[in-house]
Amino acid sequence: MLDAKDLECIRGDRRLFHGLTLHLAPGELLHVHGRNGSGKSTLLRALCGLFTPTRGEVRWNGSPITSLREEFSREVLYLGHKAAIKDDLSALENLRIASTLDGHSLAEEQVWQALEQMGLRGFEDLPSKHLSQGQKRRVALARLLVSRARLWILDEPFSALDSAAVEALQAVIGSHLAAGGMVILTTHQEVALTQGEVKQLRLGKGEKGYV
Numbered sequence: 001m002l003d004a005k006d007l008e009c010i011r012g013d014r015r016l017f018h019g020l021t022l023h024l025a026p027g028e029l030l031h032v033h034g035r036n037g038s039g040k041s042t043l044l045r046a047l048c049g050l051f052t053p054t055r056g057e058v059r060w061n062g063s064p065i066t067s068l069r070e071e072f073s074r075e076v077l078y079l080g081h082k083a084a085i086k087d088d089l090s091a092l093e094n095l096r097i098a099s100t101l102d103g104h105s106l107a108e109e110q111v112w113q114a115l116e117q118m119g120l121r122g123f124e125d126l127p128s129k130h131l132s133q134g135q136k137r138r139v140a141l142a143r144l145l146v147s148r149a150r151l152w153i154l155d156e157p158f159s160a161l162d163s164a165a166v167e168a169l170q171a172v173i174g175s176h177l178a179a180g181g182m183v184i185l186t187t188h189q190e191v192a193l194t195q196g197e198v199k200q201l202r203l204g205k206g207e208k209g210y211v
Contacts, residue, residue: 001025007056009042026180031194034203040186048078048153077149081156083136087129091139098143114145133160154185
């Protein structure tokens, strides 16, 4: 499980939030809200260890993530709001490399199945620089289908996706939660996944937050 206690993050001369405390257990989804500049992306980066908060601590299964290093990195998959893929590589090559960096290799059939499920059939071998923004986003999101990480941290995962892809991605995230996975995400889009019985956290200028 993931815990954060009394987090404070400052960027430049701005305090984005302080006193932020949260707890996420297996099977739970946390939806982070807030205006642009409220600190959503900074919080997500802090929770996966890519940004050091000014104050407070993030723990995984009771241990500080700063002491776990590679052990925690294998348990978390972070996807930022940019696709973060190599334009000169094909979708196949990008997914293979990403999986290797995540700590495991994929069988050829797994790669093809993941890309097909994300609606990239017929585009697998095309250099990514020739793909649309939505297709590039699907390449990045295909990592979710082959990931072994228990915690997914997703910054605007539905951005640039058409309605069919949004529905498919919600199904993928739902299956991960049903299997005991955990998800933290931001989104400006109204989607069924973030309605109902999910945890909600709203960030505002310098505000405290508890969830």
